Amino acid sequence: MIDVPNSNIRGALVAAAWLFGTSLACAQAPSSAPADDSALVTRGEYLARAADCMPCHTSDKSKPYAGGLALNTPFGAIYSVNITSDPTTGIGRWTYDQFKRALHDGIRADGAFLYPAMPFDAYTGIEEADLKALWAYVRRIPPAAVENTENGLSFPFNIRLGMLAWRELFFAPASFKPTPGKSAEWNRGAYLVEALGHCSDCHSPRNILGGIKGKAQFTGADIDGFYAPDIASAALAKNWTKDTLVQFLKTGSAPQKTVVFGPMAEVIHDSLAFLTDADRAAMVTYLLDSPPPPDAPAPQKLSPLPAGVYKRAAKLYIDNCAACHQDHGTGVANAIPPLANNPAVTADEPYNIITVALEGLPAGGTFGAMPSFAGRLSDRDIADLANYVRTSWGNQAAANATAKMVAAWRETVPVPDYGTQAASSFDCGEVGGAPGVATPDPKAVAAISAMLAGGNRDVPAMVSSYQGADPSASPADVVNALVTAYCPVVAASAAETYQKHAELRRFSLEAVADVSPGAAAVAFPPVDTIWASPAGKSLVTREPGSLAGPLKCPADDGKLVPVALAGKASALLGKPTLPVSGDKATQLAGALATTNPKARLSDVANALIASYCTLVVADASLEPAQQHGWMEQFGEQVIETLQLRP
Structure with a gap:
């Protein structure tokens, strides 16, 4: 069964994949060691066994973890790196956050993307407590001054920026989550198999880009002349019982079954043999009952967009946006704004993304200029791209843009x-x-x-x-x-x-x-009072859904208006005589925008509107119609003033 390929490429042998990349690179300031974390170190050593780290990062048996193991890929040789505590050639200067970023996000300490030879696509599921234990152990690996070997990848695979597309299509950082309705043993096995053990990286066939083929997960793969067999639950159930499979994972043999050889022999000898009986049993429980593989990679699974739209929009993002805004919309600090968790991106209306795509943006503050895509993208392209950005990387806005709207x-x-x-x-x-x-x-x-x-x-x-x-x-x-x-x-x-x-x-x-x-493809949620929505360099008015009944002010919870800006707007308004005149509203809008030049114009407008609303509602002598009327006049004047600003 698990007679996986070649002792030179075992274990984390994502070498089945595509670009098997160096896992780690040197970093910066050393972190101080805890006074006594011996228990954490012991647990970390156990987890390192479960994660099968040593075989991949060891070429010379006398220098464990010093790297240098050649992983032969269709695109050239890639060499594992030194992860000992040596401060110059290893990771002795790393911090925990840098270590976590490498395992959880697949990004080196210097910010470069890792190739998926370091199976961060599985390790991303490792829980925080286990990451800390692993770090406690890894940082105490004796230093070995062994220089890292330069990879032998051919062009263009030696350019790490090419990982942008791979990551956008096939990788989404996500911690392991237990499956409801399954036993604690089953979920423990899922964690060991899917995250720490990264079994899928060797036992699943890959597509031309190196991503695991949807429904083919666990169904076997050719690796460097060897074959990692089918370990999907249906195949295992035909030939294995729980007891014989547990024994095989412990010893490498089982009565009337195969004897392990090749890289799988190292997996058992250096990893599985050291696990507890309970953990091996949990792994087998999961393997014999693993769910059908997903139809799509993790990022697509998380998207509400139809599969065809997702693939088309993801390609549009990769071709037009990813080089600047990065995979997963993270942006570049102090240079390019993020798209993930950006309130202008996730506003109820998609106007901001549509306008920016059509018109671009001038350079401003620390951000450079963005070109217009009106000439190269169709209405449908921009609508699909807007919906993709609004629903990816944790963004949970509605996919409401349409070609007609664009x-x-x-x-x-x-x-x-x-x-x-x-x-x-x-x-x-x-x-x-x-x-x-x-x-x-x-x-x-x-x-x-x-x-x-x-x-x-x-x-x-x-x-x-x-x-x-x-x-x-x-x-x-x-x-x-x-x-x-x-x-x-x-x-x-x-x-x-x-x-x-x-x-x-x-x-x-x-x-x-x-x-x-x-x-709109999806109706916008109603608003209770006049509101400003971002639209590229400007803003537009959002009218209330209804003017009937008492005036309702926006919640003062920091979600709609930044708390600091709301406080400044309230202080600027003070306690004026109501209603505030149009000239006064213009002065207030200009003053708040001028004193807060980095604030979005829509936030400036809404901070004043929300603050004014509380004053209007507090006047018990006003009829609802008068309350709404005063709010409409004030809001329109504020928004129009900001629209006309240079």
Whole structure:
């Protein structure tokens, strides 16, 4: 049965894989040792046996853990590294956090990606307490001054940045979680087999990129001329009983069964023979009852997107975003913002991602500029990419972007930036349109122009007017029509050119924000008061779901508005006479944005809106309709002020 391949590639022989990478690299400041952690060290030694670390990291038996073992892969030789406590050639200067990052995240101490020869795809499941015990043991491995051997990988596999795609598609850091309904013994066995023992890394076939083939997990693999046999539960049940399999894992032989040879002999001799009887029994309990393998790799399993959409969107992310935003959306500290756990990314509306993808972002603060992808990605591409980013790496936003919604937002792109020739001339023939876009209905546009010329700036009313005149119009058509109608009105005003541009830009964003909810794949959750949503460099207004009943203020829990910013907004507002005038609202918005230049404009607006709401609700003399009216006036003025900021 488990007569796995070759003594030169055993154990962590993810050499079945693809790029078997160096597991560790030297790091930085040494950490201080605990006063007495002998019990932890003893447990760590046991766990290191269970994880089968020594055979892979030992070439010269007289220098255990000093590395140098050649792992032969289809892409060239890769050599295990020195993980002794030597401070120069080993990991003697590592910290626990760096050790954990290597095992849990597959990232070296110097920040480079590990190749999956170090089976971090399994070790990511090791529990925190066990990681600490392993670290207590590993840091006491006697130092051996053995230089690491340079890998012999061929181009392009010697470029570690290529691991971005592999990690995005096949790896998701995740700690082991017991399976409900299974016994403690079964779950212990699952932990030993899947995490510490990393059995799947040798006994599962790989695809062309080195990822384990979905339903083929445990079904056997060819490795360097040897065969790691099928150990899926169905295959084991045909030939093994629990008792004989337990004996085999302990001794390497069983009555009337095979005798172990090759790398599996080392696994038993150096690892499994040292485990307790209970742990070996737990492993067998799990192996004889292991669940059917998943259809998809771990990252895809965690996604709510359909399999086809996920694969397409993941490729879009790898091709267009991963080089800067990194795998798993982590970004680069002080250079590129993260996409994981970013509130602008996970807002109820997907406007921010859509706008940034279409328009890019200028350099600002510590972050560099981001290019526009409007010319290289279609509406469907951007919608899929937005939904992928909003639902990956722990982000739990709704996958509500659609191609129709993106098409509507694309209509705001032709509004020229101030300072360009088009903006200076304010040529309305070019503003609001795009090549290949049908001309809006002339009569409907004329009706909207009349509303605007008369001073009506009610965007929802104009949207309804155009949709009534042209029921078949797409969201993009509606936005194009409104901008086409408003452009001459803005052009005829006496405002400065930059003011004209800013006003037309603000109007276009409000128009697209008004038509977008109808194009969403998933309905946006309602809000109780006027609210600001991020949209690239700007923000848009989110209208309350209902104006009936008493006014409800947003929860003061730090989830919707940063606590520090909310405190500053409240202090700035003080206790004014209600209602606050439009001029005063403008001053407040400008002052809070100016004194908090790193804050998102949407957070600035919402901090003021939430603080003002508490003041309005506290006035018991007000009727609900008056409360809502005051909030609408204040919120609109604050948001419009921030929209018009340079």
